[in-house]
Amino acid sequence: MKSNNSFRYFLIFAGAGIYQWAFWHETPGLNISIFTAFIVPTLLFLYPESVKKVPFWLVLTGLLSASLAIVVHASLFATIMYVISIILFVGFAHWSQTKSPVFAIPSSIANLVLTPYTFFAFKNYVATNNKKSSVFLKWVKLFVLPVVILIVFFTIFYNASDKFAEYSDKVLFPIQDFIYNLFGNITFASIFFFVHGILLITWILIRNKNTNLSDAEKNQTVNITRNKVRRKRHFQFLGLKREYLSAFILLVLINLLVLAANIVDIVFIWFGFEFKEGMNLKQFVHEGTYLLILSILLSMGILLYIFRKNQNFYSKGKILKVLSFAWIFQNLILAISVGVRNYHYMEYYGLAYKRVGVCIFLILVFFGLITFFIKIMQKKSSYFLLKFNSWAMYLLLIISSLFSWDTIITKYNIKHCKELDYEFLVHMSTKALPFVDINKLSTDLSYKNPWIINSNYNYDYFYVFSMRNYYVKQVFNFLYDWETDKFLSWSYYDKLAYQNFMSNPELVKSYKIYKDYRIKKNQIENGNKNSVQNRTPALHSDESR
Amino acid sequence: METKIQFKTELLHYILMNPVRSEQSGRVVFSEQFAIILKIITS
Structure with a gap:
């Protein structure tokens, strides 16, 4: 490490200042x-040895992609991927020998748990150049008096001369x-x-x-080696031959x-699928x-268990491999069947988060099965898998977080669905709301939003509203x-949504009254405090569906 | 079911459901409520 302790403390406080300014409210x-832009160069400066490693650059690309995705559409998914990227980035930057996320994540989380300890005692835990550490303090002492x-x-x-006081002011x-x-x-919260x-x-x-796991990772190899040492056991294990027989019976029966x-799936779902009235497609x-x-x-x-260690080298094990x-x-065919079911569901009910999730999951399953094939074929270890x-998984999730x-x-459902689920659409984040036709939303006052009913937002336990009321409230809240x-929360899609809403003169007229009302309400209810601090919390979309 | 959107109605609904409350007592400030309702109707 290049720097001394005072410099490290300076970096921490500077970083915390930037964090406070950028994220508070x-x-x-x-x-x-x-x-x-603060974290990446600082880490590069502190741990230059990581720069030469490929995993570090992979995660750095992921981190930059996620932050770009947040500037463009600020979705919850992109934010989660950003947090995961930070966790990985810390792991790979701190320990340059780390090669896989499986070891980077525990090492990074261990560092997180030990943070309070590290902060007060990092003199003892990192190699430092102690001679230079007192220079900063010397200068401070020099200036105090x-x-x-x-x-x-x-x-x-100031008290003696009015003119001096005036200019000083x-x-x-x-x-x-x-x-x-x-x-x-300044509040307790801040x-x-x-x-x-x-x-x-x-x-x-x-x-x-203490969080270095790279030694543990060094012991892991991609290829399996045959273990020929005979150990004395206190109880009887199944021998390789008996184990082979049991696995053989299991695999034959399961294959059948x-x-x-x-x-059944290929006949009825791939080619012969018909949607009948009263059919519970959701359950299906x-x-x-x-x-x-x-x-x-x-x-x-099960395959991982069967092909552990020496079973890979059993001379008569070829049939087992086949x-x-x-x-x-x-x-793989089963996975395709899941995909086909998902496709049928999308055809009748449109897209939703879970259906997109299933698609991403299936791609991962495909990749997983192919690596499994390679593992058995070329005698690779579980560490390889x-x-x-x-x-x-990480790279695919990063790529999918780039999309809003x-x-x-919303666009797909409006274009392709015959019966739109408006209750689902009004729950979308505000960047998707301009695409929903407000005139088609129900005015039935019995609409209840569980998210709001459970919160303590504005006496909501007797808040009666329709889907349309909810939509308009979301839009006004977003515009306000x-x-x-501040510019800190800026995102491109939000800007587009704002322009889109403001192009409706009727809406703008009502919004202006709403805005005056909100400002006055804040002043009366909270005195003349900062209006930003008293903002009601933004209602986020329910992305768990 | 399809009816043309009236933002004024929606605004009235919002204001009735989110009234201004006094800082001290927490009671609804009716003068403010009436003023804003009048503003919406006459705008």
Whole structure:
């Protein structure tokens, strides 16, 4: 490590300051990029040895892509992927020998847990150059006395001469305003947020030497070696031959069973699917999908057990391998059946988050089954599976977080669905709301939104409203937030949505009255405090569906 | 079921459901409520 302790403390406090300024009372947007612009160069400076490693660059690309996605559409998914990327990035930057996310995540989380300890004791935990550490303190001590004396004399002159006081005020008031703007709104919550920022930055920047897992990873190999040492056991294990026989019977029976299931699926779902009135398509897809996914994962687990260590080298094990390949192939067909079910569901009910999730999951299952095939074929270890599949998972999730699924789902459903689920559409984030035709929303007052009923938002336990009321409230709330938010929460799709709403003159007329009302309401209910601080929380879309 | 949207009606609904409350007592400030309703109707 290049720097000394004082410099590290300076970086932590600078980072916490940036964090406080960028995220306090702000939603994810441009602030994420500003934060990334601080973290990445600092980590590169502190841990230059990581720069030469490929995994570091892969995660850095993921991190930058996620922050770009947040600036463009600020979706919850992109934000989650950004957090995951930060966790990985910390793991790979701190320990340059780490090769797979499977080891980077625990090492990073261990560092997170030890953060308070690291903050107060990093002198003992990181290699430092102690000679230089006192230079900063020396300079501080040098300045303290002159500054105190200067303040005393300034106070005397300020009170003695009116003209001096007048000119000093001209200089000092802007500084005072600046300080008030920075610290005027200090509350317990903001202090807590700052401390949280300090811990967060300490976690990201300072590594604790106890969290090094790269030695453990060095012991893991991609290829399996045959273990010929005979160990004395206290109880009898199945010998390789008996184990082979038991696995053989299991694989033959299971292959037959899955073959029967696959034939039924191919005949009735791939080619002969007909939607009948009264058919419970939801049950057909949801339960069917969950069970198929379970069956695929279970079979992977069983194969992993069968092909552990020496079974890979058993001379008569060729039939077992062929049977396993057959099972993997059948699992691929099962996965395609899940895809076909999902496709039928999409055709009748349109897109939704879970259906997109199933598609992403199926791509991962495909990749997983292919790596499984390679594992058995070329005698690779489970570490090989974990390493490649965790990378595939991370990269695929990063790629899918680049899309604004809210807008894609809304546009697709409006274009393709005969019966639109408006209750689902009004729950979308505001960037997708301009596409929903407000005139088609129900005015039935019995509409209840469980998300709002459960919150303590504005006496909602007797809040009666229709879907249309809810939509308009969301839109007004969004427009108000967009105008009062700082540039930090800016995102491109929000800007487009704002322009879209403001192009409707009727809406603008009503919104202006709403805005005046909100400002007056804030003033009366909270005195003349900062209006940004008193904003009601934005209602986010329910992305769990 | 399809009816033309009236933003004024929606606004009235919002204001009735989110009244201004006094900082001290927490009671609804009726003068403010009436003023805003009048503003919406006459606009």
